[in-house]
Amino acid sequence: MTHTEARTLTHREPLMRVREVSKSFGKREVLSHVNVDIFPHEILAIVGDNGAGKSTLAKIISGFYVPSAGTLHWHGNNLTLSSIGEAQNLGIMSLFQDPATCENLDVTSNIFLGQEIVKNRIVLDKASMRQTAGQVLASLMSPLSPDQRVEGLSNGQRQTVLLARAMLGDPELIVLDEPTASLSVTQTAEVLDRTLKLRSLGISVIFISHNLPDIFAISDRIMVLRHGKVSGIHAVSETSYEEIIAEIAGAATAGKIVRESALRSMQLESGRGGRRTLSRIRRPRTPKVQE
Secondary structure, three states: OOHHHHHHHHOOOOOEEEEEEEEEEOOEEEEEEEEEEEOOOOEEEEEOOOOOOHHHHHHHHOOOOOOOEEEEEEOOEEEOOOOHHHHHHHOEEEEOOOOOOOOOOEHHHHHOOOOOOEEOOOEEOHHHHHHHHHHHHHHOOOOOOOOOEHHHOOHHHHHHHHHHHHHOOOOOEEEEEOOOOOOOHHHHHHHHHHHHHHHHOOOEEEEEOOOHHHHHHHOOEEEEEEOOEEEEEEEHHHOOHHHHHHHHHOOOOHHHHHHHHHHHHHHHHHHOOOOOOHHHOOOOOOOOOOO
């Protein structure tokens, strides 16, 4: 996304607004005064270290958790969610970490799991489900057949089945929590391609991941969480790996992280008899400042 496109995005009406959202479990505060806008037709990545509050925020947006404080707004209207079902009825779908599929069923049955089409109130309309499954898979540019058994699919292909399941509700927003965790390089590429396809279909995506190359490859904006608070929100075209890593780690500047890493390398080399001077350390690129 170009600089001009980033500015255009932020001047559009948000699909969802998250305002001053906090979440506590007992005395432990997991999220604190989180503010973020989610725009139509964008991929918003959420990054942060373990325990930063990424999944908790995703579950609040998905209706799994009720915030302890703060508000959500959907299409400009105040939104109170008490269940995932309420969110799904509004067009907010979610796929959390390690979602389950039924290996003894085919792709169609897994896509329609829990939302089967019936006729005469008692008989499964298998023909209609198969036809719809094929159409959804085709919209995602997936070569999967509706008749394939899930037990023979790779983890990446199973993620495609789950994305197809989420598509049945005609969603406007899909939350993906670590969709590429434990996937091979090829399987990860497949999931990233499907995620980009969701955006091209007009669906907004919240993409939670620890993998910065994946995030920079597909996202429009990146939101950094640290200890439950927002450290920064950046257009991908206006930030850098160093800036994002610095905010994740809580460093004052990206250069601090690079210099500390270089110093540690020097110390290791010195211990092995190697020689290196500070003058030989390449100066890090200065992070771009948000306007």
